[in-house]
Amino acid sequence: MSQATQRERPPDESAPESETVLAVDDLRKTYGDGEDAVQAVDGVSFEVNRGEVVGVLGPNGAGKTTTIKSVLGLVVPSSGTVEIAGVDAHENPRGVYKHVGAMLEGARNTYWKLTVRENLEFFAALGGNDPEAARARHDKLLDRFNLAEKADEAVNELSRGQKQKVSLAATLARGTDVVFLDEPTLGLDVEASVELRRELRRLADEESITVVLSSHDMDVVEQVCDRVVILSDGEVIADDAVEDLVGVFETQAYQLEVEGAVSERARDRLERAFIVENWEALADRTRFEVTLADDHTLYGVLDVLRDADCTLLDVDGLEPDLEDVFLDVTGRAPGGDGE
Numbered sequence: 599m600s601q602a603t604q605r606e607r608p609p610d611e612s613a614p615e616s617e618t619v620l621a622v623d624d625l626r627k628t629y630g631d632g633e634d635a636v637q638a639v640d641g642v643s644f645e646v647n648r649g650e651v652v653g654v655l656g657p658n659g660a661g662k663t664t665t666i667k668s669v670l671g672l673v674v675p676s677s678g679t680v681e682i683a684g685v686d687a688h689e690n691p692r693g694v695y696k697h698v699g700a701m702l703e704g705a706r707n708t709y710w711k712l713t714v715r716e717n718l719e720f721f722a723a724l725g726g727n728d729p730e731a732a733r734a735r736h737d738k739l740l741d742r743f744n745l746a747e748k749a750d751e752a753v754n755e756l757s758r759g760q761k762q763k764v765s766l767a768a769t770l771a772r773g774t775d776v777v778f779l780d781e782p783t784l785g786l787d788v789e790a791s792v793e794l795r796r797e798l799r800r801l802a803d804e805e806s807i808t809v810v811l812s813s814h815d816m817d818v819v820e821q822v823c824d825r826v827v828i829l830s831d832g833e834v835i836a837d838d839a840v841e842d843l844v845g846v847f848e849t850q851a852y853q854l855e856v857e858g859a860v861s862e863r864a865r866d867r868l869e870r871a872f873i874v875e876n877w878e879a880l881a882d883r884t885r886f887e888v889t890l891a892d893d894h895t896l897y898g899v900l901d902v903l904r905d906a907d908c909t910l911l912d913v914d915g916l917e918p919d920l921e922d923v924f925l926d927v928t929g930r931a932p933g934g935d936g937e
């Protein structure tokens with residue numbers, strides 16, 4: 599598939615769009631040996647540019663966690679290289695630490711007894727940040743996440759959504775080049791999840807932060823990510839811009855409505871020639887969905903209907919979403935183990 603195309607975002611003179619911040623090359627990881635060996639990651643390569651938001655997706659057991667932990671230096675890969683901001687992660691783990699932040703355990707990575715601001719200061723200090731420079735950055739983050747009024751409250755006192763935002767702000771507090779976010783919206787209510795997605799997108803668009811995230815929620819991925827890397831059985835099976843992936847599937851499925859009922863014969867002909875499902879008999883019409891294989895067009899469907907004297911009332915293209923794409927390329931539902 600084609601390489602990533604990017605969403606439009608304001609030009610940033612200091613950070614060219616094409617600058618590679620993360621390069622993973624032929625990463626492999628085998629756990630155990632002999633008969634018990636598990637090849638968790640099997641030759642994974644991908645790159646992430648500055649300012650890009652990339653989703654690493656895959657069914658359970660696909661190798662996402664192993665890949666991300668290898669990038670972060672928490673797992674030693676069997677072979678392959680990882681470079682972050684030009685620094686080799688395994689030759690120079692300390693050098694790489696300066697460039698990455700990670701939120702791996704949701705809201706649990708913050709100190710609940712400390713205030714919101716103290717958490718940000720603590721995480722910034724871990725990265726050796728100058729306190730004064732960091733303060734301006736933290737004010738901005740607090741504003742952005744609507745946490746300014748809560749800055750001096752203990753995290754413990756906050757709602758789940760606010761805790762999650764503090765966690766994200768703390769991850770960003772060090773001002774690293776890349777942040778890794780594992781299921782950033784997990785467990786949030788709809789409102790908090792929507793707010794977090796919006797803020798993540800804004801941070802990428804306005805401040806060119808680079809984000810690698812994993813999520814089983816395809817809506818989150820579709821709204822926040824520029825690009826997705828889909829893993830299956832330890833290999834990359836898709837690496838493309840979200841809109842290109844979804845575009846491949848476009849206009850192949852339609853919902854049609856015809857007047858009255860559809861005769862058994864016409865139904866049978868349609869079902870033999872096309873993938874037809876979700877028949878619905880409404881008061882004065884019949885509704886159904888048709889998915890076209892590559893060599894079919896909608897005209898073929900219309901011909902069958904005309905032959906059967908069915909009057910067409912309405913045709914709507916069914917917009918595919920990332921969940922459909924995921925299901926198609928992996929054969930499994932996001933979050934499902936396919937068993």
Ligand SMILES: Nc1ncnc2c1ncn2[C@@H]1O[C@H](COP(=O)(O)OP(=O)(O)OP(=O)(O)O)[C@@H](O)[C@H]1O
Nearest residue numbers: 629630636638656657658659660661662663664665
């Ligand atoms: N420490 C380990 N020892 C042995 N096998 C492991 C270990 N960690 C992971 N595995 C195996 O490696 C494979 C990939 O696991 P990994 O956790 O990287 O996948 P994942 O895509 O993150 O899955 P999930 O979505 O369930 O977290 C799986 O078969 C898993 O059982």
